[in-house]
Amino acid sequence: MTMLSVDNLSVTRGGLPVLEGVSFTLGAGRALVLRGPNGIGKTTLLRTLAGLQPALAGTVSMPAETMAYAGHADGLKAMLSVRENLRFWADVYATPDIAPAIEQMNLRALADRAAHSLSAGQKRRLGLARLLVTGRPIWVLDEPTVSLDAASVALFGTAVRAHLAAGGAALMATHIDLGIPEAEVLDLAPFKARPPEQGGFRGSFDEAFG
Numbered sequence: 236m237t238m239l240s241v242d243n244l245s246v247t248r249g250g251l252p253v254l255e256g257v258s259f260t261l262g263a264g265r266a267l268v269l270r271g272p273n274g275i276g277k278t279t280l281l282r283t284l285a286g287l288q289p290a291l292a293g294t295v296s297m298p299a300e301t302m303a304y305a306g307h308a309d310g311l312k313a314m315l316s317v318r319e320n321l322r323f324w325a326d327v328y329a330t331p332d333i334a335p336a337i338e339q340m341n342l343r344a345l346a347d348r349a350a351h352s353l354s355a356g357q358k359r360r361l362g363l364a365r366l367l368v369t370g371r372p373i374w375v376l377d378e379p380t381v382s383l384d385a386a387s388v389a390l391f392g393t394a395v396r397a398h399l400a401a402g403g404a405a406l407m408a409t410h411i412d413l414g415i416p417e418a419e420v421l422d423l424a425p426f427k428a429r430p431p432e433q434g435g436f437r438g439s440f441d442e443a444f445g
């Protein structure tokens with residue numbers, strides 16, 4: 236069953252097209268890994284899908300409200316404890332129980348620590364625990380394993396697989412193997428936007444106004 240359908244999407248950064256004509260579908264229970272070199276537009280595409288910036292063209296079948304985005308900035312409240320951060324998000328998303336998220340991301344020993352006092356990897360774990368309390372079906376993950384040690388990468392891989400097994404879906408940019416062999420891969424190279432031709436803008440300008 237198709238959960239998300241992206242058709243002919245074009246995305247921009249700093250006003251310039253980055254990727255053009257991106258099309259793919261993502262089924263319930265499926266994971267899709269975006270591949271491509273630094274700067275190709277993985278972050279831009281994920282942010283566009285999550286509704287954080289507008290698309291230049293194309294359609295996305297599901298609203299951003301169905302997606303939980305975890306990006307480079309974890310969006311944690313520095314002065315709140317781990318537990319308070321999760322309660323805050325649980326209230327926002329009307330999720331009754333934060334205990335499963337604390338367990339799955341191995342945060343029990345850190346539950347009363349202020350978020351600002353956590354290490355980079357611990358902050359990442361808290362940011363990923365936030366995904367679990369959103370209750371949203373489509374996870375949109377930008378380099379989710381940055382700063383995680385091997386044990387935490389394994390925890391995270393397990394959480395993603397549990398999400399897929401429960402009928403969710405995941406779209407992610409990652410350079411490492413998450414231990415999800417069934418994940419499909421989308422190479423973004425064919426969608427790289429062509430740079431504007433030399434004088435192309437002036438040409439069309441002249442044509443329109445000359």
Ligand SMILES: Nc1ncnc2c1ncn2[C@@H]1O[C@H](COP(=O)(O)OP(=O)(O)OP(=O)(O)O)[C@@H](O)[C@H]1O
Nearest residue numbers: 248249253271272273274275276277278279280408
């Ligand atoms: N703030 C910005 N303003 C203008 N252009 C930007 C900005 N940030 C990034 N870009 C450019 O937009 C393009 C796409 O960047 P993006 O971060 O989406 O790539 P990425 O594939 O996620 O890269 P990485 O693998 O390094 O994370 C790049 O060419 C980059 O130089």
